[in-house]
Amino acid sequence: MFSWILALLLAVTCFVLATGFLWLVKRRRKEMQLGLQALAGMHWRDFSELVKRALHERRGLTEMSRHEDDTREPRSDFLMADASGHFLVTCKHGLAYRIGTAAINELGAAARLAGARGGILITEGLVDGDGQAIAEKQAVEVLDGRRLWPLLSPYLPGDIESGVKNAARHEAIRRIVIAAFASSTLGLLVGMGYQTVQVAAPAPVQAPAVVQAPAAAPAATAATDTAPATAAADPAPPATQAPVAGPDLNPDTETLDRYQQEISRALSKLPGVHSGIWQTRQTLVVNRSGELDQVWPMICDQVTRYPALSNVRIQLNSRPGVDEPVRWRQCTTL
Template identity: 40%
Template sequence: MSIWLLGLAVTLVTGAAATAYLWLVRRPSDEMSYGLHALSGLRWREFSKLVLAAMAGRGLVETGPDPQESREPQTTFLLARGQEKWLLSCKHGSAYRIAAAPVQELAASIRLGAASGGILATEGKVEKEGREAAQGNNIELLDGPRLWPEVRHLVEPSLREQIVTYASARAKRHVGISWLGAVTLGALAMAGWAGRQAADTSVDARPAAPAPARTISAPATPAPQEAFREPTQEELEAQMRSVLQALSKTPGITRGVWQTKLTLSIDRAGSENDIWPSICLELERYPALRATRVQLNPPPGSSEPVRWRQCKTM
């Protein structure tokens, strides 16, 4: 076999295999991860409406007196499909780790309400104990990997486009890195084959010793960028406290309150243009808080409207 054909074959096979894996496996996985992270930044009402819309696509429509009229956080909804009644329980937050207790509570509500079954939806994860508790109670568990396909097409188009673009850009970057690695492997295969041919030639050669095979120097493969790591609940709470402590010392800001994990309310006494750089400086210290939605409340007595801003998008 020609040494150049060997190198080309190794490069093409390795590069194609890596490209297929990164684009067909890793890219959808990254898109789901970024999508769930974005969902955790929604307010409880926005998240529950999204899940209810997904259930309506199944034919399960919210029923009961004045649905969605309550201003208080609502986590359980009564759904109907024909004569069947179903209970939907929403656990909002990617930090949720559902054990047996919430599933057993939903099972009890199903029995008391004479419902046909129940659905538990969360961006978090249902632990083994929760899955075992759901068995035999006709409860469907829609945790992170199962929830995202249900709501993906219902997410706001601009946000969905950001998620898809971010995942695709990361996949393309890693595909480029993988092809550099494939070229390196092809060069190493060529060098190894050349060395083997030189060794075979030396056995059959006359007394004159053959020249040693030259090793082809291959470029080093750049290390892939570190993937985004979701902080633990304790780490996220510590980061949120750190942001509030720093902003409490910022002139022009009277108070800061976290309404949700990715929604920060700021009461300001100064100009919005003066305090905004300080807010972004603190939020951008932490990757998990960069996309925080900031509610800027006007000074007391001012006729200015409440404004929503965001330092970074996904």
């Protein structure tokens, strides 16, 4: 039962996190992407008029007429002013634009020639990092991609705006449904895997008890003293011999893991040794701070307590801040 409760909590958590990310982040990114595509699909004259309206209502800028342009035809660059001064606005209409330093410098120079305080560069494309740095020096404000969409989105025609938002919403819902199936599958796999591990887990191995020979009675001692010398020299029957205690020469995997853990704990307590980490089954990595001749006997003393691991390779790393090579040694060899 606990495994399924854990699986349910995991599935719900993953679904909530995925839903929040897809709705709050991915949906807005998709809406911006579709919106910029819609802006790029507009005629450049309509785009210019949209920019003028947004700057007038959001920034308080008013378009100024030029002497060379008395027809008031829409242009890709125009002068706008507020109480602080004039600004030269230029539109690079299209998603394919990748604005660099040359275009920024050109706009800055044109703004100065027109007697403006600075320039405003507007594009659905992108301005690279160098262009952003130069824009600050040239008194040019850059409104590209992600900066442009919040400015112009309220002024899109109603049908275009609703189409963009509906498309982004449908895409987010589709991804959320996929996330729901993925979260359910993950929870199911975790629940089944936990139960499988619980069923397959072996029972703990009990260490064999050491049989001690019973103490001899006084009468038996007396009888032994009077027994012939040849009888005293005979070996004891196998049934009365005590088994040899100590690490196994051929342990199973679980026991070998326990031996390695005991060695690592013992090495970490030695003076001059920071840690002993098993990199592989036959490779022990030792991080030390003491001299090699000082710590090596203590390391071998711990390793040789376990005959099954006495001939492993030991990698002795150099001391921190000391220029010395990494050394490889063995306490015993086959």
